[in-house]
Amino acid sequence: MRAATGLWRWRHNPLRRTTDLVEAWVALVAALLLCLGVPAAGWAAGVSANASLQRSVRLQQQERVPTVAQVVRPADTAGEADRDGELGAEQRLRPAVVANWTAPDGSARTGTVTTTRNHAHAGDVFPLWTDRAGRAVTPPMHPDTARAHALIAGLTVALLAAFLVEGLRRLVVHRLTQRRYARLDRAWAQAGPDWGRTGTGS
Template sequence: MRAAIGLWRWRHNPLCRTTDLVEAWVALTAVLLLCLAVPLAGWAAGTSADASLQRSAQAQQRERVPTVARVVRPADTGEARPSGQRTVETSGERRLRPAVVASWTAPDGTPRTGTVTTRRELADPGDHFPLWTDRTGRAVTPPMHPETARTHALIAGLTVALLSGLLVESARRMVVHRLTRRRYARLDRAWAEVGPDWGRTGTGS
């Protein structure tokens, strides 16, 4: 940052090295990217994600139908589970949302029975609970809420902006590191030339 601020002052400074000017321009470019390009990238990513998620949420709203299911009995251990592959997460979810055999009516009016999950306080036989199905009557997860889609899009935009900022700063640090190594290399060469005569009377005369 100081290099960018001092860029104007260094233009006619005889002590200014080429690497100093390069470092200043790199710093100034990084500042402009962080202030302009990074927010724009985050906004573009968030807007694109929001549009895609909103379309998905609207499609789910059209394709999924709410109904009311009735608990027939608790699901047996060997019965097919609605969550598919068993993992630590699904095991924990089943403790909070136990699997039950329930009956409901499909959108076409036909009765259906299957294994689904519900809240523990609604897991007794005869209890009724809300259930979402697709157009064929198969139990599915509830459709995504528009606000949930917007939240996911916001997170996506912030993530892209953060990653873009880290990329810009990493590139700036890499360039500065190489410039610093080049300065040290030049100093070593200069010292190797004048070092043996350093402090001797008449040196350079």
């Protein structure tokens, strides 16, 4: 980061231009934002994301119940997998089986679910999570997983904020440089016709 390269323009000297002073202020503000604002934005985003995810974790733990399912037979096709629950595409790629399990209300349920076993045979048992209605669902998110997602969210926000600050600084410096060149062109246009003829009496 080169945000502080213009701070030398704070020095008082006859060659300092207004744009030099503006660039120094921009560099100082950018440095402060990168040192203070960016970490604060990342921390706030991470805390907010963690609070939201932890609420989801608690809600999932309240609404989802662990049970044990027993394999009846392998499913005919992977397309028999339950698409109405929360089983995502990744779970549907796992082996699908027809299984029996007990719902939270004590009723017996039979349906097509996925299992982490590579090979499932009739009579095999495996852990299964259901909702309060007895439908098969994915396991609840672990609190540590939620914290990891929140950390990634905070770091992402901090990184994006840093890019934004640096991008704005570069844009302002670019505009200031264009103004300097424009003023130099105007000054050169005024002095150009007399160049080299000073003191010749012409």
